[in-house]
Amino acid sequence: MRKVYFDHAATTQPDRRVVEAMLPYLEETFGNPSSIHDYGSAAKEAIEKARARVASLINAARPEEIYFTSSGAEADNFALKGIALGNQQKGKHIVTSQIEHHAVMHSAQTMEKWGFQVTYVPVDKYGVVDPADVARAITPQTTLVSIMHANSEVGTIQPIAEIARITRERGVLLHTDAVATVGIIPVDVKELGVDLLSLSGHAFYGPKGAGALYVHKGVRIVPFIDGGVQEGGRRAGTENVPAIVGLGVAAEIAKAEVPGRGAQLTPLRDRLARGLLERIDRVYLNGHPTQRLPSHVNVCVEYIEGESILLFLNMQGVAASSGSACTSRALKASHVLTAMGVDPALAQGSLLFSLGRGNTQEDVDYVLEVLPPIVERLRQMSPLYAARKDS
Amino acid sequence: MQYSTKVMEHFANPHNVGEIPDADGVGYVGNPVCGDIMQLYIKVQDGVITDAKFKTFGCGAAIATSSMVTDMVKGKTIDEALKISNRAVAEALDGLPPVKMHCSVLAEEALASAIDDYYKKRVLPSPVKLKVGHEHEAD
Numbered sequence: 042m043r044k045v046y047f048d049h050a051a052t053t054q055p056d057r058r059v060v061e062a063m064l065p066y067l068e069e070t071f072g073n074p075s076s077i078h079d080y081g082s083a084a085k086e087a088i089e090k091a092r093a094r095v096a097s098l099i100n101a102a103r104p105e106e107i108y109f110t111s112s113g114a115e116a117d118n119f120a121l122k123g124i125a126l127g128n129q130q131k132g133k134h135i136v137t138s139q140i141e142h143h144a145v146m147h148s149a150q151t152m153e154k155w156g157f158q159v160t161y162v163p164v165d166k167y168g169v170v171d172p173a174d175v176a177r178a179i180t181p182q183t184t185l186v187s188i189m190h191a192n193s194e195v196g197t198i199q200p201i202a203e204i205a206r207i208t209r210e211r212g213v214l215l216h217t218d219a220v221a222t223v224g225i226i227p228v229d230v231k232e233l234g235v236d237l238l239s240l241s242g243h244a245f246y247g248p249k250g251a252g253a254l255y256v257h258k259g260v261r262i263v264p265f266i267d268g269g270v271q272e273g274g275r276r277a278g279t280e281n282v283p284a285i286v287g288l289g290v291a292a293e294i295a296k297a298e299v300p301g302r303g304a305q306l307t308p309l310r311d312r313l314a315r316g317l318l319e320r321i322d323r324v325y326l327n328g329h330p331t332q333r334l335p336s337h338v339n340v341c342v343e344y345i346e347g348e349s350i351l352l353f354l355n356m357q358g359v360a361a362s363s364g365s366a367c368t369s370r371a372l373k374a375s376h377v378l379t380a381m382g383v384d385p386a387l388a389q390g391s392l393l394f395s396l397g398r399g400n401t402q403e404d405v406d407y408v409l410e411v412l413p414p415i416v417e418r419l420r421q422m423s424p425l426y427a428a429r430k431d432s
Numbered sequence: 433m434q435y436s437t438k439v440m441e442h443f444a445n446p447h448n449v450g451e452i453p454d455a456d457g458v459g460y461v462g463n464p465v466c467g468d469i470m471q472l473y474i475k476v477q478d479g480v481i482t483d484a485k486f487k488t489f490g491c492g493a494a495i496a497t498s499s500m501v502t503d504m505v506k507g508k509t510i511d512e513a514l515k516i517s518n519r520a521v522a523e524a525l526d527g528l529p530p531v532k533m534h535c536s537v538l539a540e541e542a543l544a545s546a547i548d549d550y551y552k553k554r555v556l557p558s559p560v561k562l563k564v565g566h567e568h569e570a571d
Contacts, residue, residue, distance in 0.1 A: 346467055348491035352443060374467070386464030422449050422495065424471040424487040425464060 042358045045404045049244075049336060049397035050193050050221065051362055055287065056246040062290040063248060066283040074280050075270065084282045091289025095253050098292040099219075099238060100229040108254045108272045109285050113220035113241030114144035115265070116254035117187075119276070120216040120237045121148040123262035124185045125157055128214070132182025133157045136213075138170050138199075139380035140192050144239075145218055146376070149187075158182070167329035168197035168381045176207045183213050190219040190228065190238075194377045194393060195328035196337025198222070205234030214260060220244050220252075224295035225336055226303055236260050242284065246398070247291030251284035298398075306335035306396050309405050313394060314338045316409040321416050327378060327391065336397065341383060342390040344426040345419040350392055353415040359408055362393045386425075436526035439496040446499035450485045456553065459545030462538055468494040470542035472502065476550055481505045481513055486542070493532035497539035500524050510547055514560065516540065 046054075066087060072080025074088050092104040101107060110116045125135055137149050139161045149159045160178040164170055170188055179186070186208050191198045201217050208215040216237035222228050223238075224245020230238055238255040242248055256262055262275065269277030295302075317324050323343040342350065347363030354361055374388035383391075394408065420426040435443070452473035462469040468490030475483035484502040488495050501521050505513045518536035522528045528536060544560045551558035 344489065346490050346494075349443070349495060352440075352492045356444065374465070389464060389467045422446070422487055423489040424460070424469055425489050427451070427487060 043404075043407050044358045044360075045407055046360050046399065047394040047396060047404070047408065048360045048362050050393060050395035052243045052249065053246045053397055054399070055243070055248050056291060056294055058294060059247055059287045059290045063283040063287040066286050070282075074282065084280075087282060087286050087289075088280055091285045091292075094289040094292040094296075095240070096255075098228075098296045099223060099240070099255060100231055101255050102231075103258060105273065106255055106258055108256060108276055109280060109288075110252045110254055110265075110276060111250055111281065112252045113218070113239050113244065114142075114252075116220075116239035116241070116252045117142065117144035117218050118148050119254050119262075119265040120239060120256075121145060121152060121185070121187060123265055123275075124214055124216065124237065124260070125152050127261045127263040128184040129157075131184050132180070134160070134180055134182040134184065136160045136162060136175060136178045136183055136186045138162050138164060138188050140164050140168055140170075140194075140377045141187065141189055142193060142218055142220065145187055145189065162188075164197075164380050166382050167332070168192055168195050168327070168377065169329060169332065170199050170204070172200055172203045172207055175204050176211075179207070179211050179213055183211075185214045185216060187216040187218070190217045190222045190233070191226075191334050192328070192377060193221040194337075194375060195339045195381070196221075196334035197329045198226075198332045198334065201233045201235060208236075209234060221334065224291065224299065225334060227299055230255055230257075237262075242288035242291055245291055245295050248284045248287035250281050251288035253288070302398055303335040305398060306400075309396050309400055309402060310335055310338055312402065313396070313405045313408065314340075316405065317412070320409060320413050325387070327381065327383065336395050338394040338396070340392050341378070341387045342392060342416055343387055344390070344423045344429065345416065346389050347391050349419055350390070350412075350415060353419070354408075354412065357411040357415075359411065361408075362395070363391050434529060435492060435496075436528075438524075438526040439493060439528065442496035442499040442525065443492045446495055448485045448499060448502035449487070451487060452483060452485050455485075455546075457546040457548075457550030459542045459547070459549060461541045461545050462490070464489065467491065468535065468538055470494065470498055470538055472498070472542040472546045474505065474543075474546045474550060476510065479509050481508055481510065484546075490535065490538075491532070493528055493535040494538065496525055497521050497528075497535045498542070501539040501543055505543060510550070513543060514547060516543060 072084040074085040096104040162174040214236045220241045223240035236257040241252040264275040266277045327339040378388040455473040456476040459472040471487045486498040488498040518540040522536040548560040
């Protein structure tokens, strides 16, 4: 049976070069980077090399603006909590959007419990934040605006540079969760104009367990983990050296390959989206028609539920995901689709195909071949479909 | 999501899918916003359920529990059928993940709703106490 991996938004297979670069640090180069001897300095050197590579990928001015974390989620927590707490003498108000990853959204909710105010700006039907809404939401008490670079579920890319012009003018810091974009499309912190940016290694062919937060020099942020001198004293804990090395190599590869990645994925994405709309009745494409990631195809299939489609796809060798209730275990429709105004019942039938560099046209055509009969079979079982035919 | 082999069997090849045009009772529970709807049909002869079919909108567990509950009621008297609990349905499927237990509750309620409809169609007092609305169990 053919195997098709269309779940790159969940994670990617580490590049062979990444794995090979990591291996020595799991074996003989095992030193603690904080140690003074040769074992320590070898590990320290490897981490600093990785830091420079990550800085270069996102065009950060200085490697020391990169703080390694365990994940993109940790970077998001660090940014929100660290900035809010570090700047509370100015005010206790944060602005974010209704479609953020839970790492940002739940951090913001935690900050509310800690006495901060949060404004969640809406999005339009394509999932785009209106910079004017951000401008309106900013008050003299606002310290931070956090808007994701691209949404990991529907792939819509946000007008971050435009938002940055507003935050700079108003003297407010801007964070962007760029986990869905770094290593997939070009990301340049200077062009975007952001003060903080989160990224994650396993989203772009690096290992799990390594992410980073870019913090522009001079930004006031409180330490996220107390207890050591690591990461400039802001994130204690002996570094995950192998994973950080892997992240560095993934960043270096991405720097060379990113322009080509978009060019490879876009035609596949468009072929898949077009094919689904042509071959299946009552399928709707979610997200912005053009301002979108080259990797994401998110659709809602009416009258059926996402998890059952995924289980049948899996039986045919196709790995995909869904923002729907059952898969996310939240028992609620995706907050992203809900914020975009998608009917809650329709949102239950959402499917996300996220493409990556190993995928081919044959993969796309295989999915277009196996999915329509699955949809038909589930619709024959669905009382909603029967009700539609009756009416 | 870790489903038992039994759940996957009933999901992949569900028993009793369809409608009974001249059903003696039809139950309809759930709503699309929650992500699952079950429509359950029963045929009753001399107080015994002789046939049962379903149509379900929902996840793998919703389809598997529909399949299992319709299997279980066939040949049972109304009184026996009313004693089928959601736990019994889940156990017959070798268990459900905790976040999916609400699907077995839905199956129990769909059956109760069909039996209630059977009594109403006959203008008889229904022994069924239907729950108002459908609440998910907390995960």
